[in-house]
Amino acid sequence: MLNRRHLIALTPALLAAPALRAQPAFPNRPIRLLVGFAPGGTTDVAARLLAPRMQAALGQSVVIENRPGAGSNIATEAVVRSPADGHTLLLGTIGGLAVNPTLYGSLPYDPQTDLTAISRVAMILNVLAVPADRPWRSVAEVVTASRADALTFGTSGVGGAGHLAGEQLNAMARLQNTHVPYRGGGALISDFITGKVDMAFTPYSGVRPHAEAGRVRLLGVTTAARSRLAPDVPSIAETPGLAGFDMADWSTLMAPRGVPAPVVEVLNRAVTAALAEAQVVQALAERGIEATPSTPAECAAFIRSETEKWAPVVRASGATPN
Template structure:
């Protein structure tokens, strides 16, 4: 049997250990966020997704009070990096900045895609957007989109994109079906080489994000004909929309959204949402996005973003099936 002193010592030791346990439990349940947040981008540095991530990350870090580290994991039209986040712990510390191609289009154009956008993720909010831009080599005999369509009914038009199976590819398929022009899609391994060949006159036209074409349009090396949106872009206010130009169904907007793994706690999702809204609404971030050819785009709530995702999957799924567009 334990003596009085021994018994008292045992009780004190037990209480002390329990106290340590209580401290450990509280430490384990530290308020979110208490460590760096990894923002995964499925494309290499320099592309639109990467540009948006690096504009937002510093302001997001300041709002959240922890480092926000951009982690590029490129490959297979961002499906590699997107899958990485889908399989990550649902604790809010590994999230992805995705866009229309990997989240709403690749599920229909890539065989055996390793994730389900709606089942494997929870949407937080969109942060930016950019319409696609229809631009041509200045030597092509067309000053407007209507004139380009008319030319495409006389001869075949070659239109370049950043590759098979992404948003620019489907925008070209939309252009073909809505205009009735004879259009040949010419895919490249990225926007860079597609732009180079369009400027060089090897193809007639190009459809990609505004951001990649903006400097060349300003330099006169490409002629901008229309933005694929229902409202003019503040970045190119003198360029008509496809709706203005008589093709109201040719709408292709590339949006950039933040996603977390499914089963991320709702309170963590809400904190991430509130932090992103504050970050994107800062004047510096707005200015940087506009200078990069983007426009701020925020959802009213994570639930609103989830509803938006469903509508985008429905729309682009139908277009992909109708055109039989496939990835490389």
């Protein structure tokens, strides 16, 4: 028979039992990973390489859902409005998380307070390229030509990494080059290789085959230093007068605000393990993407710093979503 002393000793365990029962194992059903772009782009490719490895680590299916539109705002808002249980995730991008708050002026959510950072995922290498029929063979020559007569630069859309790179070049070199946004990378490349725009800021993976075929020339990578993914291509920052030029495209794994810390930890371990696999690293590299896992805190701090960095560039450009 239990006496009073035994009951007192058991009280903490009895009180804790309901709390333990209230926290079901995670994950307990398939996970949805939303991508704010159509299938086939670099963000979608990264998601599809990541998902099966996370699935193996988590023991549940990770299902990709493409929700293109409004610069990834549609996908982002869908995740923001989802239950904070870790079963709905977003592969966020520089445009959706760091640029759109300034570009759109007003959003129905705040990426920094309405989302939970899980981990950085990848850096996507972008390049400045020109059609083969243009005479320029260096970024310096492009700058000189732009000062004589403003050129056009094509990108995959307003507010994306290519747009930011073009506006940063305008600002640093005091140019007035005109942005020509396309609806996605495929449409851009189609016009670009036939010379309908003077240059393009675009992911390396999409333009590399055309460079190898002699249809375009790669003049510079947009990162601060040369990339091991394209070591023979100089950085734009090597150009006299453009020291400090740095536009690094990126993606991060995000969840709704309020996801419990233990769930964040499980997800972070899964993505970190996936991005450490040699096969994943190699597959990403072949597509011009570098794996960049991080802690949740590092990811959140990175997004804050990128938002602060690009807000004045977006404002100075006068860009609007339409």
